[in-house]
Amino acid sequence: MNEVVPFAPPDSCLTREDFLGPDFSPDAILTRQPNLERLREDLGLYLKILRSAVLRLIDEDYSDFLELSSNLVGLESKLSELSEPLGTLSNKLQNLLQSLFEARDSVMQALKRKEDIRARKSGLRNSERILNALSKLELILSSGTPLSGDAEERLARDINHLHFRISKCHDDEFVSLELTPRLQAVGDRLKESLESRFIAALKINEEESLKRCLRIYGTIESIHEAEILVKNKIISPSLEDILHEDAFNDEPLGLKGVYANVLNIIPETLDSLLSLTISRSNKPVVIRGYSFLINSLWEDFVEKMEDNMSFVFAAGNPEAFLTHYRLSIEFIKDFEKELNNDPEQISKFRSCTSYSTFIGRWNLPVYFQIRFQEIALPLEKALTDFFDPTSYSNSDYHLEVFNVVTNSLKKVWDPSIYIDALLHRSWKLTLQILSRCGTALRDILKPIMIEEEEHQHSEISLRTLIHLWYDIRHLTLHFESDVYNPYIFPVLKESVQDESLRSRLLESVNESLGSLRPQLDDLSKLAINKVTFKSLESLKQVSEIPRLYRRTNKDVPTKHCVYVNKVLDPVRKFKDDGASESEWLVKILSRISEDYYVKVSEVLEAVLKMEESLKRLKRIREKSDASTLPGSSSLNADEKIRISDNDKIRLQIKVDVEYFNQSIQEGFGLQSNGDISKLEDLMRIVNEATKDIPV
Template sequence: MNNDSVEFTLPPAPRGLCFDRNDFVKTNFSVDNFLADHQNVASLETMRDDLGVYLKVLRLAMIELINKDYANFVNLCATLIGFDKAILKIQVPLGQLNEEVETVKQCLEEAMKELSLWLSQRHALQKKKQLVKYYSQTVNCLNTLENILRNISDKKKQDQILLADRAAMQYNQLKFSISKCESLVKSEQKMQYNEVGNKLVQTLNDLLFQFWNDNDEENLLKTLITLASLDRVTETEMLIRKQAVAPLLHEIISEPALQRSPEGLQGIYARILSLLESKLKLLLTVTQHSKLMFLMKKFRFLVNCFWCEVENRLEVNLASIFAPGNPQIFYRRYSESMEFIKRLEEYCSDKDMIKIMHETIEYRSFQRRWNLPVYFQIRFQEIAGSYEAALQKSPTVEANDGFVLKETYKCWIALQECWSDGIYIEAIAHKFWKLSLQLLSRYATWAGTYCAQRNSPKLELTSVNRSLIDNSINIHVDIQSLLNRLPTFMQLVEIKVPIGNKDLLRQSLRYSETMLTGTKDKIRECIVNELYDHFNMQLKQVSDIPRLYRKTNRSVPTKPCAYIDVITKAIHEFNEDASRRLDNAFLVELFQALFNIMTVSYYKYVEDVLTSVQKTEESLRRLKQIRERTSQQSSESTGVTDGDKIRLQLNVDVVSYGKLAETLCLNVHTVHKFTDLNSMVTEAVKNIDIK
């Protein structure tokens, strides 16, 4: 049972109390916490009253409990009579038993101390015995090693490697023994230990190069295994690098050798790699042998010996290849160097070896020596500068490669140059991609800026604003062609860039496509504004219609006025020319926008004429009424009046205007103000009798 909690059965509390009766029997009950928890439930007066009520309940319950168990209480008192005498009776035997237990305990403790002391002495003796044993092994190993090394030079090469391997095992045992009894080893013996170790390593190094020169693969492998057992992998690699690799590279990697090479740097790299197929092939093959793969620390001849020495000599003896001044030469040398790295990686035994090669200080230094930011800046100035120079204030028509304008063609050429062989470098793919997006953005900005300019209104489509319209159309045609070619351009980029960035490339290209597509509205607005400036001058001639019919006795009009004919002819000529270059959807949008703003102006002009005609007629009517009252004559005018002819002419013009819109595949009911315009002229002529 848990001592921290006692289970009570409390009597039930009356309903309506501000607390729970079980709060009082909790093990962590606290008066302060109880008051703090219930201060917001009821006031102190209420809590006092509720506690008083429950206290009465508890008292009644206690009285009932005592009454219920009264007999048990009386029997308990009777049972305890004489219990103290029984306790006194067993007190003496228990005291004697306690003394005996203490005596036994003391004896056991003394025996344990004596045993522990004896075990400590025995352990010390065993340790001294072990030290003497290791010291004896050290002396024996030293003597054995000296005898082996003294006789090894008199043996044949095959026997020499066997003795060297035996000596290596003795040396490892000697090293272990000395580490265990170093306190007993004398300084003369330590000196002797160092001497035999150096002599053993020197003997193995001599055998290593002898077997390499004799092309003895089997014994060369045994020598490397023996050196690895002595934990001499790093030292052996450095020795091979300095005595085997470095002399071979001395004549290959130098400025005079580069000048003499017919194939330039590529020829130097070819000669370097040829060493792995000739003089260094045996070392490469043996160091990658399966018998050496089980070692914790493996020989990495290709990385630690060959590559590190090659890279060091390239930086020191051929520093000129890293100069970025001439971008063509820099690109060729960089490409040849990266191709050399790839071919060198093919000699690596696995991907882990390639990773180790990439993590070397020499590899990172080699990559940093190529000043790619300077190279890109030069290319940026060539590509972007050339393209910027090709952008003229006014577009230049020069049909080439499917583009109408020279500026668009230059943009496409600049985009291709960014990713062409001889310019593009994968390591700075992100910079060339940014330049590509900048070229597209610059073209979109140039096109939008040109289409945003406005000319002064002309009475006719002169060469100035006609040129603006033609150029705007040409820009739209070229932008559509450019947008159609961007998927092909994207395929070229995806082939060039590293795997894993394609989704990001497509996402960023969509923004450029949106910019180019956005120029469509500017082009349409430019063309519409230019056409409107001309046609609005024609529509203003509506105000001249009253002069044609005032006191001229002209016949009732049946044909539209000249300004409608001029607008119709000009629009048809424009439509005929534009339909050959623009898609139908764009043309419909263009004419819709044009008629929207034209009709608003036309409505205003017609409304002004009708208002003027009405006012004139009212003035004439009042004047006529005055004359009739003066002469006391009344006469009724018959026939079509001049005002009616004006209204009829306006109606004919508006009808022709609507038919013109319909010939352009427009729904006249969707043209702004046309329905109001048509209703206005129809209402004006509905009461005219032209018979």
């Protein structure tokens, strides 16, 4: 075919393979072509090529085509002649197959009837054997003589065998109404005899007899009945004397003594049984399948705790509840030790319904809610009075709210409150306490910051802001050393064995603490604004210096003005209130120096303009005087060295600036050369302004 079909033109969007492929699809060709008009043209062109190829093929093999057409003449009549005998043969084959199928079905039905007959015969023979065996067993039991241990063991084997035979019988009325009840009666008689022997052997710790009884119970598949028997006949009377309110009240050790008495039942009553059914001291288990501790002792213990000791589970008194809960968990651990710490037995114990029932009776969510209220209410009250000072003289904090926050965190993990089963809730409460503190702080600072931005200074004192800043910083910096390491980590080390998980928990706390750190910047900004606002108010008096010396004939200034101390007093008080952070002082003094520089520059510039104006006026006057009175323009020596009012103004500013610089260096330990913005420039401009003054 590849030799006959021609190739498409090179620039065509079609190829020969599009039509020769086994998965030829017109839809695929259409979806692949974006331009349908071009596709139509290429298809028309390829059709012409195909027609030419067909004509060329016919021309090349013309004789073969003629021969083929002549050979096909009369073929239709020959096919018609063959169709009739083929149809007859097909009908005969169909009839033969039908006969074979009918014969097969008949044979299968006959085989099924034969199989049913064989099964019924086998069932009848089985029933006959069962009847004979039952009759023998009933005859043995009807003698009235007590059964020996060997007889009980033989009876158990026979009963087990009869149960197996009955399971193979057809489920008909004879089996259900005749055989099964009789076998059940025989089994009950055996269990009655076995029960008395088992209890007697258990009371006198006769190991061989116990071993035989346990084997027999296992043979007749009545292991659970043996466990129930021990529970009702042996354990229940003992627990009845231990687990009731009067015994609890009379017990000097309280619940701890009650649990100890429960555990004492094991060596006193069940030791012989457990030595046969539980591996002890590397001794193999003699008889498997029994769980007397779980299905006998524990089951009855839980039932009587619920019926007679339900007050133990009450969560109304959290201290008593916690004591009872911890004693109960310790009791469970001691009980698991009696299981020889066997993982299989412990897994079975923890998965039993009674274990879940006992654990579920401890209403831990209610207990946690009570503790939550104990912790949350004082915290909320402290957050309401956020700025109250602490009442503790040796506290690391200045504000009481941070003492309450820290104590709340410690209380969450206090061993007298914390429960391992509530680890997730305790950790969540830890994060909630930190988050609540951060939220309250933001809610308090938000209106204060808005007032500051609108230049409406809030009533909060500067000392309170400083204390708040230091308390937040102390909490965020020392949380790990003050709270986590001494209080939280020891608890987590016992509860969480995964070290990576403990690290992630610490990271989550640090993230919560991180929400407090942005408030430090806001508080710094707020404190700096408050101090600088007071200082800048006094700094306005710089512009009053020219008025002090204009036409007043005052002496040359040698002492600084009062306003300089007024400018620095708020900064000094800020430092005395506890703001020892040099970064704060640098920012405050830099802002003051910047404003001081602006005001001094304005005053010096105004003085210079005034001086130049006076000089021009003086020159005009001198020219006028010279024209009228020659020789009168010469000044005497005293006039030449007399200091002008403008120079006095400059000198006063210099004295003030020098005192300002000296006070910063001596009072705050900061230098003008780089620490304080614009302070060095301030010194420079006053020195330049006074360098030509003859003092």
